[in-house]
Amino acid sequence: MNILLIGAPGTGKGTMSELLVKNYGLVHIATGDILRQSIKEGTEVGKKAQSYIEKGLLVPDEVIHDIIVERLKKDDVQKGFLMDGYPRNLEQAKDFDKILEEVGTDIDLVVLMELDEAILADRITGRRICKDCGQIYHVVNKPSKVEGQCDNCGGELYTRKDDTLASLKTRLDEYHHATMPIIEFYQNKGLLKHVNAALGKDEVYAAIVKLMEESNDQH
Numbered sequence: 001m002n003i004l005l006i007g008a009p010g011t012g013k014g015t016m017s018e019l020l021v022k023n024y025g026l027v028h029i030a031t032g033d034i035l036r037q038s039i040k041e042g043t044e045v046g047k048k049a050q051s052y053i054e055k056g057l058l059v060p061d062e063v064i065h066d067i068i069v070e071r072l073k074k075d076d077v078q079k080g081f082l083m084d085g086y087p088r089n090l091e092q093a094k095d096f097d098k099i100l101e102e103v104g105t106d107i108d109l110v111v112l113m114e115l116d117e118a119i120l121a122d123r124i125t126g127r128r129i130c131k132d133c134g135q136i137y138h139v140v141n142k143p144s145k146v147e148g149q150c151d152n153c154g155g156e157l158y159t160r161k162d163d164t165l166a167s168l169k170t171r172l173d174e175y176h177h178a179t180m181p182i183i184e185f186y187q188n189k190g191l192l193k194h195v196n197a198a199l200g201k202d203e204v205y206a207a208i209v210k211l212m213e214e215s216n217d218q219h
């Protein structure tokens with residue numbers, strides 16, 4: 001099964017991805033994670049992306065196109081993929097259709113995670129991530145046992161450079177202007193389903209699983 005997760009920053013796409021990947025063996029493709037890794041490694045892609053990411057702006061479409069094409073070449077995507085943070089605008093969504101046609105696969109389900117914007121700021125500014133294993137924490141909602149240290153691997157926790165209020169504002173503007181038009185695009189294809197992302201983690205997860213089962217029954 002191939003799934004897209006769409007939602008504003010802070011709606012919990014990363015957290016849901018962790019659970020879906022663990023329980024369903026889907027391949028997690030998060031363009032944000034790939035870009036941050038590229039920056040860390042100092043690759044050409046990383047150099048092109050860095051200034052955009054730090055400001056909260058979208059990275060140019062051609063950079064993203066190459067990342068997706070490369071990633072879909074790997075054999076593991078046959079297990080089904082979970083796209084997290086892509087496509088991010090109408091051009092990417094249309095381009096993705098072409099890429100999928102070339103690869104010979106399709107999207108089964110698009111999940112839109114909806115959340116009140118007042119909650120987003122709190123989720124984003126309190127987010128901490130393990131620099132070694134990528135586990136996500138929150139200083140209030142999901143603190144690590146030892147402050148600043150990952151429960152899983154003992155790695156150091158860090159705050160993403162773009163998890164500031166100023167950058168969040170730009171990311172939300174980008175979401176409204178660039179990403180929201182793809183909602184209608186997938187709605188018209190009959191693929192879009194809504195999930196209330198304000199619910200607890202287990203309830204949001206259960207809602208997504210239900211949508212996956214319904215989508216499976218239709219295919």
Ligand code: ADP
Binds near residue numbers: 010057058092
């Ligand atoms: P969030 O959803 O919390 O903003 P992501 O990790 O998905 O976090 O994205 C972080 C940043 O990476 C974005 O603000 C943007 O600069 C860049 N980015 C990620 N995915 C894309 C994409 N598909 N197109 C353009 N830029 C992207």
